[in-house]
Amino acid sequence: DVVLTQTPVSLSVTLGDQASISCRSSQSLVYSDGNTYLKWYLQKPGQSPQLLIYEVSNRFSGVPDRFIGSGSGTDFTLKISRVEPEDLGVYYCFQATHDPPTFGGGTKLELK
Amino acid sequence: EVQLVETGGGLVQPGNSLKLSCATSGFTFSTAWMNWIRQTPGKRLEWLAQIEDKSNNYFISYLESVKGRFTISRDDSKSSVYLQMNNLKEEDTAIYYCTWAGLYWGQGVMVTVSS
Numbered sequence: 001d002v003v004l005t006q007t008p009v010s011l012s013v014t015l016g017d018q019a020s021i022s023c024r025s026s027q028s029l030v031y032s033d034g035n036t037y038l039k040w041y042l043q044k045p046g047q048s049p050q051l052l053i054y055e056v057s058n059r060f061s062g063v064p065d066r067f068i069g070s071g072s073g074t075d076f077t078l079k080i081s082r083v084e085p086e087d088l089g090v091y092y093c094f095q096a097t098h099d100p101p102t103f104g105g106g107t108k109l110e111l112k
Numbered sequence: 113e114v115q116l117v118e119t120g121g122g123l124v125q126p127g128n129s130l131k132l133s134c135a136t137s138g139f140t141f142s143t144a145w146m147n148w149i150r151q152t153p154g155k156r157l158e159w160l161a162q163i164e165d166k167s168n169n170y171f172i173s174y175l176e177s178v179k180g181r182f183t184i185s186r187d188d189s190k191s192s193v194y195l196q197m198n199n200l201k202e203e204d205t206a207i208y209y210c211t212w213a214g215l216y217w218g219q220g221v222m223v224t225v226s227s
Binding site: 039048049050051054060090092094096099100101102103105106 | 157158176209215216
């Protein structure tokens with residue numbers, strides 16, 4: 001199975017700072033159709049995960065433009081510019097290029 | 113508004129069975145690919161199963177470790193998806209979520225397997 005390694009495991013930030021989370025895959029996530037099926041989710045405390053980014057860099061409906069996904073092949077990054085209180089929680093990357101689909105271990109974003 | 117509501121969780125003894133249901137609304141269920149995903153007590157997320165739509169012959173795929181014990185199904189007339197779980201083990205203890213292709217998730221339902 002594809003292993004997604006997220007770093008850091010936890011990240012302490014000041015409101016208004018930029019945050020950056022890395023997701024590294026054990027295999028290339030480029031599918032045979034040329035697309036890369038890498039998503040990012042945020043799970044706020046007490047809630048279900050919510051989709052932020054799909055196919056590496058596309059923001060889902062209603063997601064603010066301070067969330068920026070990038071990367072290719074095996075290395076991906078989620079950047080959050082100007083962290084706001086509602087951005088706190090656990091971030092997960094997820095790949096659906098290879099079977100079975102797998103999640104990263106999560107990165108907890110908290111206030112310094 | 114898209115809604116997914118899971119029901120059917122609870123406390124069961126090892127070896128017993130449980131059937132989870134997920135009732136949906138707010139989107140065209142008949143063309144939706146539906147998934148079940150669980151979150152362990154340690155917060156690890158694990159994809160379990162997917163069922164595609166009629167145009168894809170309701171193709172089903174499973175995580176290898178639950179194949180043969182878990183069965184995903186759907187009823188397009190009720191806009192619902194199900195997860196039948198047999199021979200439950202303590203390591204199946206988790207919150208179970210249904211999702212519409214990973215885009216929208218239900219609130220989850222707790223399943224505890226313990227004697």
